Amino acid sequence: MFAILRPAVVLTLLLSALLGLVYPLAVTGLAQTVFPTAANGSLVTKRDTVVGSSLIGQEFTAARYFHSRPSATSAPDPDDATKTVDAPYNAANSSGSNLGPTSEKLIAAIKERASGFETRPVPADLVTASASGLDPHISPAAALIQVPRVASARGIPEAEIAALVTRSIEGRTFGILGEPRVNVLELNLALDANY
Template identity: 65%
Template sequence: MTSLLRPALVLLALFTALTGIAYPLAVTGIAQVAVPGAANGSQVTVAGRVVGSALVGQAFATDRYFHGRPSATTAPDAQDEAKTVDSPYNAASSTGSNLAPSSAALAEAVKARAAALGGGPVPADLVTASASGLDPDISPAAAAFQASRVARARGLPEDEVRALVKRNTMGRTFGVLGEPRVNVLALNLALDGLKR
């Protein structure tokens, strides 16, 4: 029995050291050298203070700011996983709602969100959550939809706000992957930076 147990324990210790310690340390070290910003969470700083991540959405609720996509993540204080609220962006419970397109609950949530935005044709990403529930980006159409509200709330010319949206619109990755998008945190920080 000991002749079988000893090699098994040696292999367990060896593979634990390799895959549980050496490999993660090597990958972390390479990432810190190659892409330190991304390796540290793509943190966004203003005046030396971290205000968020370029990769995780935030809940902006006032009319003075552009709003991101609704989030289906569980509220930080929810007692069970079934309790979800719009836009908590709780990264500890990143998930989609798992509601099918045919779901009555999803249809009701979309109708309620559209009504809260004034009804009419509303860009889909303003009334549906992303798969992760943490999407930091919205479509240029979703940003344009909100431009007049933000301009009114800030007392800015709407053309100036729309121009800011255009300047903060990112194209497709490598010119072909994904869709044009606007990072909500970056746009709101640029908005705060406008001199008035």
């Protein structure tokens, strides 16, 4: 029996050390060397203060800022742990709403969100939540439709705000993957820095 048990214990200890210690340290070291910003959460700072991450959306509600895509994330209800409450951009509970296209609740939410815009049609990413509920980007069309509100709230000509949006558009990854997009946090920081 000891002849069978000894190799099993040695192999378990060896693999635990290799896969539980050596491999994670090697990958972490490589990431810190090659991609230090991404490895540390892609944090965004303003005057040496961390204000967010370029990978996780934030809720902006003031008229003077560009608004992010709706978020369907939730958190435990502080009054009743068996229930949840809306908690937009809660990275600890990334999820979509799981409401189907015929859901009356989803249709009502889309109509309510669209009612805040004078221009039609409203880009889909301003009235529907992403699958993760944490999307930090909106489409260029979703940013441009918000220009009149932001310009009016800040007292700045629409052309200047539209030019800032155009400069903030990120192209496709490697020129072929994904769609052009605008990072809302970075756009709002550029807005504050310029105006």
